Amino acid sequence: MPIEKFIKINSSAVPISIENVDTDQIIPARFLKAVERKGFGDNLFRDWRYDKTNKPIVNFALNQTKYAGQILVGGKNFGSGSSREHAAWAIYDYGFKVVVSSFFADIFKGNALNNGLLPVQLTQAELVQIFASIEDNPQATFTIDLQNQTFVLDASGSSFDFDINPYKKECLLNGYEDIDYLISLEKEISFFESNR
Amino acid sequence: MGHPTTLFDKIWDGHTVRSIDNGPSVLYIDRHYIHEVTSPVAFLGLAGRGLGVACPDRTTATPDHNIPTENQHLSIKDALSRNQVDMLIDNCQKHNIPLYGLNHKWQGIVHVIGPELGLTQPGMTIVCGDSHTSTHGAFGCVAFGIGTSEVEMVLGTQCILQPKPKKMRIKIDGHLKRGVTAKDVALYIISKITTSGGTGHFIEYAGAAIESLSMEGRMTLCNMSIESGARGGLVAPDELTFEYVKGREFSPKGMDWENAMEKWSVLKTDEGALFDKEYAFNAEDIDPMITFGTNPGMGTSITGYIPLSSSLEEGEKVSYEKSLEYMGFSGGDKLEGKTVDFVFVGSCTNGRIEDLREFTHFIKGKKKAQNITAWIVPGSKQVEAQAQEEGLVAILEAAGFELCQPGCSACLAMNEDKIPTGKYAVSTSNRNFEGRQGPGARTLLASPLVAAACAISGKITDPRQFLN
C-alpha cells in the first residue's frame, strides 16, 4: 500500500500523558488475528478505552469529546515492547497523522515512518509545554511542517524544531516506500550476494 | 591492520550492500524467520506488487504465537487463529518456503527452533517480525526484530533499510552467586538502565560472568535486550558456541564446517575498539530478581521491597502509581510471601531444555502448592521430546505438574492460555505489560528457579532457601 504524502498539518491534539506506553496497550495481542491491514483503529488502546463490559471508560482521552484531532501526544518512551506494526496501523487508522513524544522506541519509530505516520520527537520540557497548552485549551491547535521540521503552538507562536533522518523525510514528503528503493537495487543486491 | 573494530561493526559492515548518505544502510539478511501473525499482510503486499520471494531458502516458517497448547493434532478451534495458520501454510507452499507446521517434529517458537536446528550461526544477520529476534545474538549474530513492512522488504529483496544503531557494551565481571541465572542478570540490567536505556543501541555483553553462561543462558540474556529498548544484543562466539552449533541439522558439515570455523574465529571485538556507551556491573551484586510493576524495568531482588513513589522524580510518579494500582501493590510492600495464583514456565526467554531441567530439578520430590495453577510449556517439539526422554515429564507429573504442547502460549495470551483478571502469575516470559498475559492479568517476571520456588510454596519465595 503506497503511503500518503506528509507535508504539513494543522490540528488540535489528543493527550495521553502516560510514560512507557507499550505496543501491547496500543493494540492488545488478541486483536492481531486479522490477515489484512484493516480496521485496527477500532481497537486502538482497547483496554484503556473500554471496560470489560465494552463500556467506554469516560476518563480516557480518546473518549473525551473535548479532545480531537490528528495529533496524538504521548509521554516519554512511547511505543516500547512488541514489534507489531499493527500499533502504527491502529494509530493511523484511527485518524492520527502525527505522534509526539520526548522519546520513541526504535521499532515503533521505524514502523510509523514506514506507514506515513510522523513521529515528532521533542525535548521533555517542550512536551510538558504541549501537555499544558492542551490542558489549558483542549481546542488549541498546532502546526507541524515537515519541510521546515517545526512544531508550532499556534496560540503562542512558540516553535520547536525536530529532527528527522533526511532520507526518511524525503520518503514522507514524496510518499516513497523503502521497498521500491530496494527493488531498484536488484542488480546491486545480486552482485553483493554472489561476491561474498 | 585497520583500526580496532567492534564485533557488531564487523558483522554490520560485512553485510552492507550500500550506505545511503545521511540515511539508512541497505543490509543483506542471511536468515529470515517468519510466523503466522506478522507475515500475512507482508505476503499480501508482495502479491499486490507482483513480487515473489527472493530467497525462499534463507527463510524459515513456523506457527507459534497463535496456536493452542493442547490437542494440536486437531483442527484449531478459534476460527481467526486457524485462518492465520492456514494462511502461513498457503503462503509457504506458494513460495517454496520451508515450513515446520503443527505436528512437525521441528515446530516451535521461532527463536527456539532457529538455534536448535543450526539455522542460526555465528556472524549472521537475522531478522524476524518479532522483537525477541535479539535472542539469536547469543551466537554472535546481528539479529533484530522488524515490522511487517520490513518483513515484506526482506521477502521481496532479501535486504532491509536500517539506520545503523549506536554501540553499547555491558560488562559483567565476577562470578554469579548460587541461585542466580541469566534471567536474573537480564532483569537486573534492565532495572539499572531502564526500559529505554538501550534505545538506539546494539548491546555487546562481555565479561567473565557472561562468558560463564551456557548457550541457553546467553540466549535468555540476549532475548531480553529489547526490554531495555536496545535493537538487539550479542555475545562474541567462543568454543561453547561452536560446540552448540556443531552437528545440528542445518549447520555446516565437513569442509564447510572447517571454512565456517575459520570465518567465525575472527568474530570478536578488537582490543581498543570504541563503544558509544559502556556499563560495568559486578556479578556478585546480583540476586534472584522479580518484577512488581508493568514494565520489565520495574524489578528488584526477590528479598526486596517495592520502592515508594516519593523516591521518584515528579514526572514519573503518575505512571508509577498507575502501574502499582494495576498490580494491586503499594510502595513499601515486601514481595516475599505474597500469594500468587499462576506459574508460567515457557516462552522464547525460558522455554528451552535447560530451563525445564532447572525447574524440574528444583521441584523433584516436592509437591505443587494447592493454590497454584501451573502451565509448563516447552519452547519446541524437540524440547518436548527431550523432556520426555530425560525423564523430566515423569518428575513433573509426580509433583503435580503437566507439560503442555509447544508454543508462545501465555507469554502473549493470543490463544486460550490467558491468566484471568486480577490473578497473579509468576512468569518466566519477558513482558509484564498490562494485559499482556490476558486482560487484567498481573505478571511477575522471574527465572525458572524462582518460578519453581513459587510453584511449590504458593507464594513469592526465594529459591535459595532450598539450595544447599
Ligand code: SF4
Ligand atoms: S514466546 Fe512470547 S516473546 Fe517469544 S516470540 Fe512468542 S510471543 Fe514473542
